[in-house]
Amino acid sequence: MAEELKQLKLFSDVAAMLAPARSLREAGCCPCCLLRFLGEKDCHIYQKSAEELQTVAHILCNQPQGNADSATGDNKCVNTDDIPCIACLGILQHGCSEEFLDRIQSKMEEECYKSQLFSLSLMTPIQLLVREHAVMLFLRERFSDLYTGQSIDKVTSMKDVYKWRCGPRLKDKLNMEYHHQVESPFLIQLMFEHKETETECSFLISACPKVFPTNSRKRKRDSEQTVLNRTSVTRAISSLSESKFMSLVRCPPEKVDTMCRCQELTCYHEAVFVAEYRFSSAGREDVDVRTLGRGRPFLVELIQPHISDVPPDKMKLLQQEINSGTTDIAIRDLQVVSREESGKLKVGETEKTKSYSALVRVEKPIQPDDLKFLEEITDLTLAQKTPIRVIHRRPLASRDRVIHNMSGEYIDSQHFRLHLKTQAGTYIKEFVHGDFGRTQPSLSTLMHMDTDILELDVESVDVDWPKTIDE
Secondary structure (H helix, E strand, O other): OOHHHOOOOOOOOHHHHHHHHHHHHHHOOOHHHHHHHHOOOOHHHHOOOHHHHHHHHHHHHOOOOOOOOOOOOOOOOOOOOOOOOOOOOOOOOHHHOHHHHHHHHHHHHHHOOEOOEOEEEEEOOOHHHHHHHHHHHHHHHHOHHHHOOOOHHHOOOHHHHHHHHHHHHHHHHHOOEOOOOOOOOEEEEEEEEOHHHOOOOOHHHHHOOOOOOHHHHHHOOOOHHHHOOHHHHHHHHHHOOHHHHHHHOOOOOOOOOOOOEEEEEEEEEOOEEEOOOEEEEOOOOOOOOEEOOOOOOEEEEEOOOOEOOOOHHHHHHHHHHHHHOOOOOOOOOOOEEOHHHHHOOOOOOOOOEEEEEEEEEEOOOOOHHHHHHHHHOEEEEEEEEOOHHHOOOOOOOEEEEEEEEEEEEEEEOOEEEEEEEEEOOOOHHHHHHOOOOOEEOOHHHHHOOOEEEEEEEEEEEEOOOOOOOOO
16 A cells, blocks of 8 residues: 555545545545545644645545555546635635735734734635535445445534644744644634635525525525525535435536635634723722722723733733822732633622721710610611612612621711621612611611711722732
8 A cells, every 4th residue: 555545544444435536536626625525534634735635635546446555647636726626615725825824924913913822713605515515415426335324524624624734834833832622812713705606505595495484585585695604504404305405406516716715814812801991890989989908809801902921020010000100099919810710700799798987977966885786786688779879870679788797986976987897789878878768777777866978988898809919
């Protein structure tokens, strides 16, 4: 057996697959698609150079029938990558060329993307579903002993072959890591189109009334693209018997004159979350409320970042720059966090607790002993209707919130400082003055007098996030 063929692992032994190989090549399949439809699944085979793959295809096609040990000089089946493949329409030819990969590299350099790892994503013409099915039915009809029971699902997908061929080469060009089975937050998206064959799925609309009901066909008559999508075309093909499909579609498919081209090349990076332009925080306060203690956890979501790998020392310098530029705020523990970690900021918003300090004015004179009863109150459930001050922008609702504990620090006969720990989301101002009875019970009802709030500070937001960074 020729050395190039010993590595192949096809649907059957190589000698048995010589006739299908010749038929596929004569029909117009490129070397990669020829190997796909012969059953080859080894990624290393597809990672050979274009010249090596041409050689493998040439040897397969020129072996004497039933003899895998010698090749003839007949080059009837020789095809070049200049002739568009009937199965992939050139995606595994021109789409894998050095010229096209250089275009991707230029795009990356032009937009200044930097990442440690990248992934590839392909959007391919839906008519390839019809063409691949036609190739498989052609093989089943001509070589029933080898292809009975085989389906398109058992053929290595064109997208996998593309990623096997181009991923490692782009890795070297872009100086980034690439692993076919590992998803990266940085994605290179390729959208391929083929105008010459874009109407090849249209026959399915009339041939498959159960998939495309009459009212849908009428409504979408002038917009086939909205009806014909990957899901509906797959369902339609599955609904047709083999004989019906072959009566409607040429098997193997017609040869074409033009290569499939990439019409859109985009780079996309998932958002990077910094715990600091989308801003999220662990709750919020009114403009006249200070947040003291260790502050309020927050994150900034950087949309479509071109540089995602920010080392901790640079984050530390950014934090120092922010803190040295103002005396109004200060930040700590600035760091990049994962998407999973960012979710912890919002998880359990109503379960976390917050500690407050409020300066309260009372209607009647008080003594220090008048405040001691507050320390005996624990886990007090409040029924709070939407406050009057925010009802213009929030729906009317009633919700329960809990005050876990509180105490009073006497200042003078008409003032004291209220310390309290509450469930997040509790309206503290309304608890103090009662909001005309809309919060029950309130400090006012508990003390049997009118009470009002003069100042409010958040002493702590009890969320163990993000992790503390040692200075």
